[in-house]
Amino acid sequence: MQRDDVKQRVYKVIAKVLKIDTGQIEESHSFSADLGAESVQSVELMAGFEEEFDIEMDEDEALGVQDVGGAIDFIGKHLD
Amino acid sequence: MSAKYELQETVEPNLLDDMFDYSLPPKIQFDGPQVEEIDGKQVIFDPKEALARDLVITDTTFRDGQQARPPYTVEQQVKLFDMLAKLGGPKGVIRQTEFFLYTANDRKALDDCRALGHKYPEVTSWIRADKGDFRLVKDAQVKETGLLTPSSDYHIFYKLKKNRRKAFDDYIEVIDAAWDAGIRPRVHLEDVTRADFDGFVMPYVAELKRRSEQVPADMHVKIRLCDTMGFGVSTPGVKLPRSIPKMIHRMTHDIGMPPECLEWHGHNDFHKVHINGATAWLYGCNAVNTTLFGFGERTGNPPLEGAIIEYIALHGDLCGIDLMMVQELARYMQSIGVDIAHNYPFVGRDFNTTRAGIHAGGLRSDERIYNIFDTTKLFGRPPRVSITDKSGVDGVALWVNTFLGLKGDRKLSKIKVHKVARWVMDQYEVHGRMSAITDEELAEQVKEHLADLYAARV
Numbered sequence: 001m002q003r004d005d006v007k008q009r010v011y012k013v014i015a016k017v018l019k020i021d022t023g024q025i026e027e028s029h030s031f032s033a034d035l036g037a038e039s040v041q042s043v044e045l046m047a048g049f050e051e052e053f054d055i056e057m058d059e060d061e062a063l064g065v066q067d068v069g070g071a072i073d074f075i076g077k078h079l080d
Numbered sequence: 081m082s083a084k085y086e087l088q089e090t091v092e093p094n095l096l097d098d099m100f101d102y103s104l105p106p107k108i109q110f111d112g113p114q115v116e117e118i119d120g121k122q123v124i125f126d127p128k129e130a131l132a133r134d135l136v137i138t139d140t141t142f143r144d145g146q147q148a149r150p151p152y153t154v155e156q157q158v159k160l161f162d163m164l165a166k167l168g169g170p171k172g173v174i175r176q177t178e179f180f181l182y183t184a185n186d187r188k189a190l191d192d193c194r195a196l197g198h199k200y201p202e203v204t205s206w207i208r209a210d211k212g213d214f215r216l217v218k219d220a221q222v223k224e225t226g227l228l229t230p231s232s233d234y235h236i237f238y239k240l241k242k243n244r245r246k247a248f249d250d251y252i253e254v255i256d257a258a259w260d261a262g263i264r265p266r267v268h269l270e271d272v273t274r275a276d277f278d279g280f281v282m283p284y285v286a287e288l289k290r291r292s293e294q295v296p297a298d299m300h301v302k303i304r305l306c307d308t309m310g311f312g313v314s315t316p317g318v319k320l321p322r323s324i325p326k327m328i329h330r331m332t333h334d335i336g337m338p339p340e341c342l343e344w345h346g347h348n349d350f351h352k353v354h355i356n357g358a359t360a361w362l363y364g365c366n367a368v369n370t371t372l373f374g375f376g377e378r379t380g381n382p383p384l385e386g387a388i389i390e391y392i393a394l395h396g397d398l399c400g401i402d403l404m405m406v407q408e409l410a411r412y413m414q415s416i417g418v419d420i421a422h423n424y425p426f427v428g429r430d431f432n433t434t435r436a437g438i439h440a441g442g443l444r445s446d447e448r449i450y451n452i453f454d455t456t457k458l459f460g461r462p463p464r465v466s467i468t469d470k471s472g473v474d475g476v477a478l479w480v481n482t483f484l485g486l487k488g489d490r491k492l493s494k495i496k497v498h499k500v501a502r503w504v505m506d507q508y509e510v511h512g513r514m515s516a517i518t519d520e521e522l523a524e525q526v527k528e529h530l531a532d533l534y535a536a537r538v
């Protein structure tokens with residue numbers, strides 16, 4: 001899958017979980033500091049990514065990802 | 081000049097396993113002897129010497145314990161006695177328990193407990209310092225009885241309305257009567273932590289020691305040091321009569337009372353009840369007098385189960401103690417209407433329950449991080465988490481895995497329990513809830529969101 005495709009679908013999940021518009025999201029954004037994700041929402045984001053891409057992520061590694069660009073790369077590696 | 085400290089990196093964590101062997105209550109280890117200055121001289125107390133002695137726990141659940149509550153029925157006393165025997169084990173770590181003898185109920189309880197045939201705890205009695213009461217002790221065929229002999233001027237002058245000489249002579253007369261009746265006297269020095277040591281306590285105990293030398297060894301007087309108002313202090317350097325180390329040294333060294341004839345009886349008015357008992361053990365008293373869950377007059381006595389854990393921690397061994405009985409006793413007490421605070425150590429509902437998400441996270445990683453010892457193995461009580469808005473997803477994951485009985489690789493990650501965690505947070509953030517989530521509510525959420533696992537739960 002191309003990185004842009006992953007990016008688009010990651011943005012969609014983020015927008016849905018955090019209830020924001022995809023236009024408000026940038027790759028450099030931190031989930032918590034910039035997008036305001038709280039503890040449960042961080043986990044919901046990971047659950048949303050797993051569902052969207054039909055993957056299983058290691059909890060510690062997944063929750064170690066702090067920003068949008070990192071999530072795109074992390075998921076991209078999983079898909080590879 | 082300040083010492084130079086350098087970080088010592090290690091590949092393997094140093095968990096201090098020798099002290100914190102998770103399979104036991106953590107050991108209390110000593111670097112060496114303790115030193116106390118008494119009468120201008122340095123006196124050494126060696127914990128090794130203390131541990132070589134026959135340290136025991138005595139119980140007064142049915143005497144002092146009953147002064148703090150409505151009377152137990154005979155059946156209740158028999159049930160508790162039976163469990164105490166099992167808890168203390170074959171070595172008699174719980175060596176004795178004492179009974180009132182004044183009512184028919186008291187006497188039947190003593191007879192029925194004795195009829196169980198346990199070697200330990202031995203049955204003793206408690207009476208006022210009244211010669212007429214010896215008939216009760218003789219009729220009950222009890223070998224040892226406690227006698228109340230107040231030792232402070234507060235009691236001698238204002239309660240008994242006597243002077244010291246009159247009190248002294250009256251006490252001696254009653255103790256002589258005990259010997260005449262073939263009963264071993266256990267003399268309770270009431271209010272000893274507020275007594276004039278040199279002016280009354282020392283002459284009195286010295287006379288009891290002198291008289292003991294004229295009777296067989298198994299009839300020698302025992303001394304119970306009664307910290308009636310909880311004034312005793314364990315800290316080195318404290319003055320008499322509040323100093324526990326000095327008081328016991330006076331008994332053992334100056335008078336020559338053997339440790340097996342000394343017992344400490346405390347009260348919890350200043351939150352010192354457990355440490356004072358433990359201190360008495362180390363400084364020369366072989367027996368610490370206790371009650372189940374600390375119930376006793378006013379603020380209570382040393383908790384028996386606390387002394388049991390201290391005993392194991394000092395010896396580094398279970399010594400035949402059946403710790404599961406601690407939980408059995410608590411459940412039984414609650415079943416007969418005794419309230420035990422949720423946060424009460426070892427047996428309270430929440431004694432090993434965490435509410436903080438960060439603690440729950442630690443428990444999920446390795447339960448040793450936030451559990452005192454292997455409470456599952458020793459108490460049948462695995463560490464738990466109580467879910468509130470502070471528990472976080474970690475807390476929810478821990479609860480769910482415990483509920484479903486999932487261990488090791490089968491444990492669910494936080495990601496898999498996110499719907500349950502969302503429901504919990506919404507209770508507080510959306511619905512304004514102020515109370516903890518109950519186990520039943522959480523089970524319902526697991527059933528809804530993790531239906532397959534719920535159906536297959538252990």
